[in-house]
Amino acid sequence: MAKDGLTVIVTGSASGLGAASAAMLAKQGARLVVNYSSSQKEAEQTADVCRSAGAEVVVVQGDVSRDEDCKKIVAAAAPWGRLDALINNAGITKHMDHGNLDGLSAEEFQRIFAVNAIGPYQMIRAARALLEAGAEKSGRASSVVNVSSVAGVAGIGSSHAYVASKGALNSMTFSLARALAPAIRVNAVCPGYIDTPWFTKGRGAEAAKMVRDMVTEKSPLKIAASADDIAELVCFLASPASRTLTGEVMRIDAGAHLIW
Secondary structure, three states, X not given: OOOOOOEEEEOOOOOHHHHHHHHHHHHOOOEEEEEEOOOHHHHHHHHHHHHHOOOOEEEEEOOOOOHHHHHHHHHOOHHHOOOOEEEEOXXXXXXXXXXXXXXXXXXXXXXXXXXXXXXXXXXXXXXXXXXXXXXHHHOOOEEEEEEOOOHHHHOOOOOHHHHHHHHHHHHHXXXXXXXXXXXXXXXXXXXXXXXXXXXHHHHOHHHHHHHHHHHHHHOOOOOOEOHHHHHHHHHHHHXXXXXXXXXXXXXXXXXXXXXX
């Protein structure tokens, strides 16, 4: 894509898919708000990568489960007077055996749901005015990209709370796409396995390798997606190239859903 000067917030962009999306957007000429909850060092590294591509970057700490933090994150973009895209990437989970219903406390379930489902809603609400300003100035709809998961489609994944939160995010993508049109488009991406440190931290290196090998062997395309693979779709949906798309929930899993 050509350089387009988009103004974009990417939540949870200290590492993994968020960092990859921010770096890709920076190379395309975007101005960026890089957000992190606790990983300041990694967020600054992401910002440095973006700046090296010539991007203007603001780094903001904030936990998207807190409404006041969502407003703070959005306020960082206010001096630019617009937002062209909001990428709701921040997410958490707890890895557990699905048969162990005692593996999650009520507090853990609520925390996962608060970050993964309520957080994107609060971010969209906080960013709505700037997204609408972006649409008015550009003459085209601004974009929200919700980073979901195949867990929310198929009921698989790291925990029941994660499944529930991503299923809620998918459903909310439909309702918000209706409510915010025509000024704002809302779409979701549902990755399968992504070969990033986030998965290794949750499962451990040995378990992560086993899953990576299994995905590579069994998926029809015989590949384990990288963060950059998924970021390509995220950045497409954030850009004017996808201007006719809204209310879409897109699986990107190397065809793994074909064998479920």
